[in-house]
Amino acid sequence: MENPFFYGTTVSGKSFTNRQKEIKEIVGDLKSGQNLFIYSPRRYGKTSLIKVVLEKLKKERFATIYLDFYQIYSKERFIDLYSRAIANAVNSKIEKLIDFFKRNVRNVIPSITIEEDGKPKLQLEYSNRKGNIYKLLEDVYQLPQKLAVEKKKKVVVVFDEFQEAKNLNGDQFGKELRANIQHHEKISYVFMGSKTHILLNMFNDKNSAFYKIGKMIYLNKLPKKDLVSFILKRFREGSYKISVDTTEEICNITKNHPYYVQMICHEIWEICSDNKEVEKRDLNIASDRIIKNQSELYLRIWDSLSIHQKELLIALINSGGESIFSKAYRENNKLPIASTVNKCISALIAKEIVEKNKGIYEVPDMFFAKWLENNIV
Ligand SMILES: Nc1ncnc2c1ncn2[C@@H]1O[C@H](COP(=O)(O)OP(=O)(O)OP(=O)(O)O)[C@@H](O)[C@H]1O
Numbered sequence: 001m002e003n004p005f006f007y008g009t010t011v012s013g014k015s016f017t018n019r020q021k022e023i024k025e026i027v028g029d030l031k032s033g034q035n036l037f038i039y040s041p042r043r044y045g046k047t048s049l050i051k052v053v054l055e056k057l058k059k060e061r062f063a064t065i066y067l068d069f070y071q072i073y074s075k076e077r078f079i080d081l082y083s084r085a086i087a088n089a090v091n092s093k094i095e096k097l098i099d100f101f102k103r104n105v106r107n108v109i110p111s112i113t114i115e116e117d118g119k120p121k122l123q124l125e126y127s128n129r130k131g132n133i134y135k136l137l138e139d140v141y142q143l144p145q146k147l148a149v150e151k152k153k154k155v156v157v158v159f160d161e162f163q164e165a166k167n168l169n170g171d172q173f174g175k176e177l178r179a180n181i182q183h184h185e186k187i188s189y190v191f192m193g194s195k196t197h198i199l200l201n202m203f204n205d206k207n208s209a210f211y212k213i214g215k216m217i218y219l220n221k222l223p224k225k226d227l228v229s230f231i232l233k234r235f236r237e238g239s240y241k242i243s244v245d246t247t248e249e250i251c252n253i254t255k256n257h258p259y260y261v262q263m264i265c266h267e268i269w270e271i272c273s274d275n276k277e278v279e280k281r282d283l284n285i286a287s288d289r290i291i292k293n294q295s296e297l298y299l300r301i302w303d304s305l306s307i308h309q310k311e312l313l314i315a316l317i318n319s320g321g322e323s324i325f326s327k328a329y330r331e332n333n334k335l336p337i338a339s340t341v342n343k344c345i346s347a348l349i350a351k352e353i354v355e356k357n358k359g360i361y362e363v364p365d366m367f368f369a370k371w372l373e374n375n376i377v
């Protein structure tokens with residue numbers, strides 16, 4: 001049996017565990033036409049979750065459109081990728097698709113190309129795209145609504161990593177988008193992302209185009225008991241012996257972080273593949289292996305930090321991440337004045353080295369934290 005633990009890409013099927021409660025809530029919200037704003041720190045499983053939700057909705061005749069803003073660096077690119085995602089959702093014969101785009105987008109030149117596998121694929125070109133960008137955007141924004149009306153379907157549009165939209169001409173893009181989508185009654189929009197501070201500003205700031213645009217959902221880590229049964233099941237399916245106690249220890253080491261759970265389990269699976277018995281000491285071997293494999297990367301991250309950022313990171317490892325601006329904390333850890341600490345913590349958050357969870361600053365990558373403990377502190 002192949003290693004069933006995956007990390008790095010979105011997971012589905014057997015590699016995706018539970019989240020039944022969240023799936024039920026989100027599916028229910030989307031069925032009722034609610035806009036959503038889903039956020040969490042990095043790698044908690046937002047994309048995996050929404051993809052499972054979209055699959056469920058597809059089975060109930062929803063048209064689903066998914067767009068990842070990490071891939072979008074210009075308005076032109078937005079037009080290309082968004083119209084492609086919409087074309088996928090239309091799910092009609094290619095001639096009908098061409099007709100759909102011709103009727104609904106000015107200056108579009110749809111054509112058919114034949115893929116290597118012999119399948120026809122829709123190609124969308126635009127005449128004088130730069131000169132027509134605003135008209136084009138307006139038309140493309142309306143496409144999901146047109147799709148909903150023509151196909152008599154409910155439509156869900158997901159904008160993943162939506163904080164990146166900020167890079168497209170700042171507020172202007174957001175304002176246009178909001179103005180164009182706010183009357184789309186038949187469509188639920190899901191805005192998702194991981195840079196929580198940027199996203200929360202987008203949602204909570206009265207001047208933001210996305211001020212209170214929908215229901216907010218914070219995605220938590222997976223509950224320990226669900227993770228434990230997931231890990232046990234996968235190992236036992238592969239005829240590995242592993243105790244509940246050892247499994248709980250895996251959750252403790254990784255602080256129930258789904259990504260790191262999968263990472264360490266992947267390694268344990270390999271380490272124990274001969275005797276198929278997992279003991280507690282294998283957890284240390286796996287963890288050391290991960291740290292060794294990542295040490296080059298960790299060194300590079302460390303080298304990229306300023307002296308004050310390094311001091312603050314060490315303080316977080318040594319003293320935890322509570323009340324870091326207080327006089328006592330700064331004095332104990334020989335840190336500079338509070339305003340400098342503030343700048344440093346913002347920089348560490350922007351570099352995704354530190355996260356703020358429930359008011360506490362922490363290093364989410366526990367293997368990096370361990371590397372720091374072993375090599376720096
Ligand atoms: N429900 C789940 N069950 C098991 N593992 C999961 C689950 N959700 C996420 N993971 C693990 O976490 C990793 C990250 O998942 P995913 O990419 O969906 O998270 P994300 O929150 O969208 O991340 P990012 O912030 O990088 O966009 C996956 O590769 C997988 O290893």
Ligand SMILES: [Mg+2]
Pocket residue numbers: 046047048160
């Ligand atoms: Mg994601």
